[in-house]
Amino acid sequence: MANIKKKDGRYGQFGGFSPYGNLTALTYLLATNATGAVLESDSTAAVGIGDVIDLGELPEGMRLDDAQVFVTTGMTATVTGSLGFKYTDGVNDAATPQDAAHFISAGDLAAVGRLRATGAKLITLPKPARLILTVAGAANAKVSDIKVVVYGELKGPR
Template sequence: MATIKCKRTPGQFGGAVPYGNTTVLAFALATNATGAVIDSNSTAAVASGDVIELGSLPEGFRLDDAQVIVITAMTAAVTGSLGFKYVDGVDSTDVPQDAAYFISGGALNAAGRLRATGTKLVTLPKPAVLTLTTGGAANAKASDIKVLVSGELLGPR
């Protein structure tokens, strides 16, 4: 049996600290009784196919995992895909934008916890926005959803 040691060491951002660079970014999504996103630029109810921009993902952030915690569910049949798009709107050939990078068509209509299903690890080459694309049906009720994205801050390349 051989012992194989990788020569490449992982990058570190922010100096050598014993606890590393792992970070969890938390995002909240709540809708009111009519199904509209609270504290947003829209008063219309969330429709099937809407893209909800949940917040920023920094350049140099390696996307390791995500969880969607549905505390109070949306209307029956509402699904969601969790992914990202670049702030500047220009795709990257190395790390393409992906509207379903973490989760594709997860049930937002039942309380529970959804975990990322992808098998790729990517590091964002530039700032991005975490997106939730809805499907299945329009939302017409109050809901409460939390999204946690974990990864390592590797810093700009």
């Protein structure tokens, strides 16, 4: 019987020399007011069906491992959302296409609870991207409090 040792898989690791990698958790906050509009945004209109909420930046070279959505106070009944990303420059990448539902597709944003990523692709962003939440099901017309955490490894620019 042979002893097989796998080669070190941390090649291309960005940053320090920690044997634990460069795991990062990025947190994005989403809250709406009594009319259903996103607080601290560039819009005073209530969130509607088909609206895309830009939650913030995902850095170039980040490997997207996982995401969780914490619904502390849910949106209006039947509101659902898909969590994904689009590139900051608006130009798709053939090898790593932008995906509006990369993490979650049609997750329930009305019920208090935790949603976990259901996507099956492990990708590294070739350029800066934006984390987006696409709303479906119904318009929001109430106060809500949602937090999104994206986990990944910062591998640095290529």
